[in-house]
Amino acid sequence: MISVIKATTIEELARKCGIDEQGLKAQIATFNRNAKEGVDPEFHRGESALVKRNGDPLVTPNPSLRALEEGPFFAVKILPGDFSTLAGLRANGNVQVLGRDGAPIPGLYAAGNDLNTMGGGNSPAGGFTLGPVVTFGFVAGQHMAGQI
Structure with missing residues (x-):
């Protein structure tokens, strides 16, 4: 089951997620500064021509990066898991x-x-x-x- 958390502010989102409010605000502030410059030095999002082409042409300077300034804000809890074995049963040519x-x-x-x-x-x-x-x-x- 996927749980989506919605909040009107970054602080509220942090509280609902059990995340340090000041830490999340600092992370968002850094992301926003970089997004306004069109770069993502931490995760390199929006660097390839393909990704830029698939972005929002109304967002500049990089159509793949937009500052997170207006709510609502959302979070999704992601847990590590195994989606398949990928090394299952051995079979012959007739499976x-x-x-x-x-x-x-x-x-x-x-x-x-x-x-x-x-x-x-x-x-x-x-x-x-x-x-x-x-x-x-x-x-x-x-x-x-x-x-x-």
């Missing part, structure tokens, strides 16, 4: 899950996050398994139907 002995387990197939990915446990981005789940789901269906 039949392989047992410890390396032989296919009859009737057991895997695709998507349950299947060891082409990334070998690494993901370049969210959604990495969406293409393979469709492809390997199709392969599993074809194999079950005796088509391959």
Whole structure:
């Protein structure tokens, strides 16, 4: 569940989030100064031409950075987590899950996050398994139907 916190001022937002008010105000003040100059030296947001092109053309000097001066202000609590295994079950070319002995387990197939990915446990981005789940789901269906 995602929790969105809304406040009319930075101080109120800090209190609602349990964040040090003075620390958040200082962080926002630094961000605002930099945004007005069109730079983000801390996180380098708005540096690439693509990001600038996708920004708000009415915001200058950098369409990707706008000072946070008028409320309401919002915060979202983010907790670390694992979105998938990316190193799941081993399978053969028909996506039949392989047992410890390396032989296919009859009737057991895997695709998507349950299947060891082409990334070998690494993901370049969210959604990495969406293409393979469709492809390997199709392969599993074809194999079950005796088509391959």
